[in-house]
Amino acid sequence: MNKSAFELIYDVVKEIPKGKVATYGQVAALAGNKNWSRVVGYALHANPDPEHIPCHRVVNRLGEVSSAFAFGGENRQIALLEGEGVKLEGNRVDLEKYRWNAVTMEMME
DNA sequence: CTGGTGACCGCTT
DNA sequence: AAAGCGGCCACCA
Numbered sequence: 001m002n003k004s005a006f007e008l009i010y011d012v013v014k015e016i017p018k019g020k021v022a023t024y025g026q027v028a029a030l031a032g033n034k035n036w037s038r039v040v041g042y043a044l045h046a047n048p049d050p051e052h053i054p055c056h057r058v059v060n061r062l063g064e065v066s067s068a069f070a071f072g073g074e075n076r077q078i079a080l081l082e083g084e085g086v087k088l089e090g091n092r093v094d095l096e097k098y099r100w101n102a103v104t105m106e107m108m109e
Numbered sequence: 110c111t112g113g114t115g116a117c118c119g120c121t122t
Numbered sequence: 123a124a125a126g127c128g129g130c131c132a133c134c135a
Contacts, residue, residue, distance in 0.1 A: 005131050024117050028130090037117035039131040045116055046133075055116080066116040 009043040016057045019085040022100040023061050056080040063095040
């Protein structure tokens with residue numbers, strides 16, 4: 001049985017370590033296809049398991065947090081990230097520092 | 110059942 | 123250089 005794109009995306013997002021943030025394109029690429037960037041957004045939107053799917057750790061290519069996250073207040077996501085130890089520049093994070101390079105490095109291997 | 114959209118990214122013109 | 127458009131998946135009406 002082939003796992004649905006969502007399953008792969010969720011799996012990748014769940015793999016995001018604490019204090020790190022991943023980008024939609026990054027997750028999509030790890031999921032299998034960069035073109036799934038949109039699917040990633042929708043997958044997180046569905047967010048069937050917010051307890052294991054830290055959608056607040058997923059940001060766009062610019063490191064900005066989407067306004068649509070407002071699942072309890074857009075500031076909510078920022079607060080969560082700060083709680084993880086990720087400093088935010090307004091609604092933006094330092095991808096250079098917090099970008100989840102863990103798996104990315106494996107790809108580069 | 111079909112059409113349209115969506116928390117995006119990359120390429121083309 | 124900038125802007126616009128397409129593309130993949132799944133859900134909603």
